[in-house]
Amino acid sequence: MKSRIWQLPVKQSNSTDHDWIHRGAKYHAFIDNESICGKYGQNTGFFETSIDEKEIQENPNLACKKCLALASDYYCNNCRNSRYFYNEVSVMAIKMIDNKQGKQHDKIMHIDASNVDNYYEENIYCYKCKKQVSEPITTFIEKRD
Ligand SMILES: [Zn+2]
Ligand SMILES: [Zn+2]
Numbered sequence: 001m002k003s004r005i006w007q008l009p010v011k012q013s014n015s016t017d018h019d020w021i022h023r024g025a026k027y028h029a030f031i032d033n034e035s036i037c038g039k040y041g042q043n044t045g046f047f048e049t050s051i052d053e054k055e056i057q058e059n060p061n062l063a064c065k066k067c068l069a070l071a072s073d074y075y076c077n078n079c080r081n082s083r084y085f086y087n088e089v090s091v092m093a094i095k096m097i098d099n100k101q102g103k104q105h106d107k108i109m110h111i112d113a114s115n116v117d118n119y120y121e122e123n124i125y126c127y128k129c130k131k132q133v134s135e136p137i138t139t140f141i142e143k144r145d
Pocket of ligand 1: 035067
């Protein structure tokens with residue numbers, strides 16, 4: 001699975017050597033150094049403002065609303081597709097052997113889409129650009145009383 005990093009956006013100041021974080025800043029979901037809401041870009045390996053996704057699951061209000069909404073479903077940060085995704089499965093088919101090596105020789109035939117193997121691949125890909133995407137986040141809504 002492709003990993004998503006929840007990190008506070010860091011503003012780099014030109015006037016000082018200090019990087020700073022805006023008070024009350026929310027955690028954004030970064031994939032390939034870009035927040036999925038499209039607002040921030042930063043080298044996530046460079047800053048130490050990340051928290052574990054578990055923290056976001058338990059406290060969804062710590063997160064940027066848009067990032068959280070997009071991360072709650074499959075979402076492709078590369079082409080902004082939020083609808084069609086796939087994983088790879090294997091199905092039953094036959095491969096023809098023709099002793100006379102005719103046109104049908106070596107052809108994959110009788111593909112049976114109803115006979116899907118149990119070997120589902122773990123990775124999920126974007127149907128549009130084929131980039132691997134992250135598993136959706138599930139949040140625990142706090143129950144009062
Ligand atoms: Zn965001
Ligand atoms: Zn895509």
